[in-house]
Amino acid sequence: MATQRRDQLLIIDPQNDFCDIPGAALPVAGANADMARLATLVAGHGDRFAGITVTLDSHHTYDIAHASYWRDAAGNKPSPFTAITSADVASGAYRPADSAQAEAVAQYLGRSGLFLWPDHCIVGSWGHGVHDVLAAALSGWEAARLANVDYLFKGLNPRTEHFSAFEADVPVDADPDTQFNPARVRSLAAADRVLVAGEALSHCVASSVRSLLRHLGREFAQRMVLLGDAMSPVPGFEAQGQAFIDEFVGAGGKIATTQNLFA
Incomplete structure (x- = not known):
């Protein structure tokens, strides 16, 4: 019997404040539908994921980008x-x-x-929470798999921006949480495939993937798949999102959808 491939699902910042729903501080057009499709994937194919990592943009009101x-x-x-x-x-x-x-x-x-961005993903607020349909799917995955989703907080240091899930834009010497930590990506580095979804394509998804390729090697892109129907760019930054996709594909990365990933 063939051994099942070890797929890790990496979900970048699937939070209320980034979804185009009432009350969101920084809505990304299409994000609500992105998260609904992603939830359907997790609910329907959760047994295919060896692990799930969810990153959470996490800020204080007093923040260098507020x-x-x-x-x-x-x-x-x-x-x-x-x-x-x-x-x-x-x-x-x-x-x-x-x-x-x-x-x-x-x-x-x-x-x-x-x-400067609108105040968003303030720790403890509704906007910081995971999109409710996806949150329910993740909870179901934990119960079915008898495992925990790995939640990674980023952005808590108010003196630096933190678009990437894995390192701040300008790391702070005295704060290890702003610096790349190989231990935080060990499960991703060991995976046969890393499936990437989340918000926003043009910013935190792009920065997070670039961090992984910078530290794990450009060839790591060949083990990564972007779920194109589960991520959208910040309005007005569509060109940056497309430039990242072109760069990723040029490095050997693949694009799929939640519909055809396991077809």
Whole structure:
């Protein structure tokens, strides 16, 4: 008898705040349907998954990519979707609300640009929770498999952005949780296939996959499958999402859907 392939399912940030449903802080068009399709896959083919990893974007209200962290020249909070550069800070157009962070902010912006988002995925809030239909499917998988979904929190350090599930955009030396940790990806690295879904394609999915390829080797893409009907780009960032898909396929990665994955 042939040994069943060891498939690991990696679900990136399947949270309420990213779904196009009432009350969401940062809705991604199509995400609600993405999560419903993914839930059907988990419920119908859960026995095919050796393990499931779910990442959770997890922020405080006071966060470098939220308005509360910043003030404009008049002392007001900037609006979401504002871009802030090192030149803006140098000119006084924007400054950190806590003046003690001025030097750290200057260093950060010297390494990475910054884009302010609406407050989202605040720890303990409804928006931080997993989409309810998918959450029910994951709970059912745990009960049927007598195993636990591996939940990974990312983004808790307010002084750095954390698009990738596995490392911050600018790691903080004093905070190991912002740095790549091989132990966190051991089950993924050992899998025959890693099936990737979640939100948003253009940002956290892309950054997470790129982290895996950077640390596990570009050839790891050949063991990865993107579930194209279970992820969508942030509106306005469709080109970035497509550029990532082209890059992934160019590295040997595969694209499938929840419908044809096990057909």
